[in-house]
Amino acid sequence: MLNKLFAVLRDYWKIPFKSNAEDIDKTVIMGKNAIIKKVKIGKFSGFNDNCIIINTQILNYVNISWNVTIGPRNHIFSNFTNHDFIYNQNEHIAIANEGCFEGFFNKIGNDVWIGCNSIIITGVEIGNGAVVAAGSVVTKSVPPYAVVGGNPAEFIKWRFSKDQIHQLEKSKWYNLNPNDIIKMKNDLEELVDFDISKLESHFITRKKLMRNE
Numbered sequence: 001m002l003n004k005l006f007a008v009l010r011d012y013w014k015i016p017f018k019s020n021a022e023d024i025d026k027t028v029i030m031g032k033n034a035i036i037k038k039v040k041i042g043k044f045s046g047f048n049d050n051c052i053i054i055n056t057q058i059l060n061y062v063n064i065s066w067n068v069t070i071g072p073r074n075h076i077f078s079n080f081t082n083h084d085f086i087y088n089q090n091e092h093i094a095i096a097n098e099g100c101f102e103g104f105f106n107k108i109g110n111d112v113w114i115g116c117n118s119i120i121i122t123g124v125e126i127g128n129g130a131v132v133a134a135g136s137v138v139t140k141s142v143p144p145y146a147v148v149g150g151n152p153a154e155f156i157k158w159r160f161s162k163d164q165i166h167q168l169e170k171s172k173w174y175n176l177n178p179n180d181i182i183k184m185k186n187d188l189e190e191l192v193d194f195d196i197s198k199l200e201s202h203f204i205t206r207k208k209l210m211r212n213e
Contacts, residue, residue, distance in 0.1 A: 031066065040104070044178065048116075055105040055122075060174045062108055065116035065134065071105040074122060101125060109144065110174035128169065129159060144169065160192055167191055 024030075024039070029046030038055045047053065047064035054071035064070075075082045100123060101107035107125045108114070115134030120126065125141040132138060133149025133156070142148050145159045145168070160168070173181050173188060181188075 038104070042110075056108060057101055057104040057106070058108040059110040059112075059128075061111045063113045064108075065114060065118075067117045068114050068120075069118075070108070070114075070120040071122050072119065115149075128174070129165070131159065164192055 024041045025043040025045070027043045027045075028041045031047055031049035031051060033049055034047060034051045034053070036051075036053045039053050039058065040056075041058045042060040042062070044060060045058050045062035045064075047068065048066035050067045051064060052069045052072070053064075054073070056071045058064075075084070079086070105122045106120055108120075109126055109128035109130065111129045112126050112132070113130075114120070114126070114132040115136065117134055118132050118136045118138065120132070120138045124138050126132065126138070127142055127144030127146065129145040130142045131147040132142070132153065133147070135151070136149045136153040137151040138148065138153040140153070142153075145165045147156045147159060148154060149156055158165070168188075168191065171184070171188065173184060176184075
């Protein structure tokens with residue numbers, strides 16, 4: 001059933017996009033007007049419209065919102081000019097091609113959520129289960145299960161306690177297929193003290209006023 005759902009979603013988003021990707025799992029959902037170059041994407045991950053993803057390894061169950069850029073190449077501003085015309089042998093590209101994550105510039109771990117309009121700078125690793133708030137510019141690597149945000153992005157909080165994170169990582173649920181994960185659903189939700197009723201009230205309760213002093 002879940003596999004059919006992913007198939008329907010995949011067909012919905014199945015439109016032309018620019019790519020010279022190396023390895024994209026057949027379960028991946030891809031948005032409109034995306035540009036991807038030298039990308040490896042694991043199972044049941046996806047990215048929304050207008051994303052640019054360059055030289056990046058993305059693991060399983062990753063959610064990437066719209067207008068996200070990952071791995072943009074930086075201009076060399078330590079030389080006398082920012083322009084690339086002086087590198088007539090493309091030597092600056094050759095240096096950049098030696099990626100630090102198994103040949104890739106960036107690595108996005110399992111079960112990561114990246115909010116819309118975010119930029120992940122080259123050389124950054126996002127750990128398993130991490131959350132990047134919308135509009136963030138991530139210039140440093142993010143530890144597993146951290147919530148980060150801002151420009152430049154800073155640590156906000158941990159999603160769970162150290163023991164809960166340890167147990168989640170030990171379970172490696174993100175290596176399983178959806179049907180097998182559903183069988184573990186109750187145990188995993190109990191592990192992180194998840195209560196759906198609290199989530200429902202979160203969306204229908206008016207938020208507090210921000211400080212205006």
